[in-house]
Amino acid sequence: MPKRGPFPVTSCDCAACRAACLNSPGWFMPNQIAPLADHLELSLAELFRQKLAVGVTQMPDGGQVHGVMPHKLRDGKKPGTVWSLSELAEPGRCIFFDRGRCTIYKYRPFECARMMHDRPRAAVTLRHRIVPRWTKESLREFAELVGQKLKAAKSAPR
Numbered sequence: 001m002p003k004r005g006p007f008p009v010t011s012c013d014c015a016a017c018r019a020a021c022l023n024s025p026g027w028f029m030p031n032q033i034a035p036l037a038d039h040l041e042l043s044l045a046e047l048f049r050q051k052l053a054v055g056v057t058q059m060p061d062g063g064q065v066h067g068v069m070p071h072k073l074r075d076g077k078k079p080g081t082v083w084s085l086s087e088l089a090e091p092g093r094c095i096f097f098d099r100g101r102c103t104i105y106k107y108r109p110f111e112c113a114r115m116m117h118d119r120p121r122a123a124v125t126l127r128h129r130i131v132p133r134w135t136k137e138s139l140r141e142f143a144e145l146v147g148q149k150l151k152a153a154k155s156a157p158r
């Protein structure tokens with residue numbers, strides 16, 4: 001259960017966690033993608049095209065920044081694509097959620113592993129902790145895969 005720090009790793013399958021799995025998958029940290037690809041025995045490109053997506057977050061200054069998340073299963077959307085804020089606002093089951101369980105539990109996104117339950121402000125802070133990790137360099141390969149520019153946060157990771 002909880003480890004040190006403001007965002008302890010949690011482990012539960014309560015209604016709030018399941019709701020996130022059914023509606024709003026969490027974001028990965030950049031250094032989580034390669035281990036997940038190895039675990040699934042896929043190349044990074046294959047993993048992205050088959051299972052992941054580029055998400056977007058609106059920052060307090062109104063700007064939008066990108067990061068990588070599990071694909072959400074939704075009509076008309078394929079894995080390996082970029083999601084808009086309005087698309088993300090619609091529900092969609094995480095591609096890794098199967099029969100009530102996370103199928104990549106050990107490799108689940110940083111954000112999923114630190115579910116903030118009924119603390120919406122903390123959830124926003126958590127996302128803002130992740131966002132700066134998605135630098136231009138971290139996003140470069142995904143930008144090439146989707147064939148468009150992706151927006152990195154301005155601030156450097158702490």
Ligand code: SF4
Pocket residue numbers: 020021022024025026070094095096097098101102103104105108109112
């Ligand atoms: S990666 Fe796992 S924990 Fe995260 S939303 Fe998907 S199924 Fe849920």
